[in-house]
Amino acid sequence: MRIHFKQEEALQLLHHYPAYEAHRSEHQYFIEQLDKLKSETKTHGVSTHHVVETNDLLLKWLLNHISKVDIELGKFLKAAPP
Numbered sequence: 001m002r003i004h005f006k007q008e009e010a011l012q013l014l015h016h017y018p019a020y021e022a023h024r025s026e027h028q029y030f031i032e033q034l035d036k037l038k039s040e041t042k043t044h045g046v047s048t049h050h051v052v053e054t055n056d057l058l059l060k061w062l063l064n065h066i067s068k069v070d071i072e073l074g075k076f077l078k079a080a081p082p
């Protein structure tokens with residue numbers, strides 16, 4: 001995931017994507033949330049709360065980032081000169 005995000009961000013910089021900072025912020029936020037959940041489960045063990053939070057985070061990521069933000073990036077990159 002981290003490698004994928006870095007590659008996606010590198011493409012945005014290469015093609016001067018106007019929404020680069022906002023897109024990168026969403027990647028950062030997602031990583032922070034996953035790291036937080038990982039840290040909590042390491043310290044306290046896995047609880048129902050963590051399963052629900054993880055599912056919620058992944059669902060929102062799919063619906064809001066992959067299905068919208070990444071799609072917009074894909075359209076931009078397809079239209080960008082090589």
Ligand SMILES: [Fe+2]
Binds near residue numbers: 008023027065069070
């Ligand atoms: Fe992305």
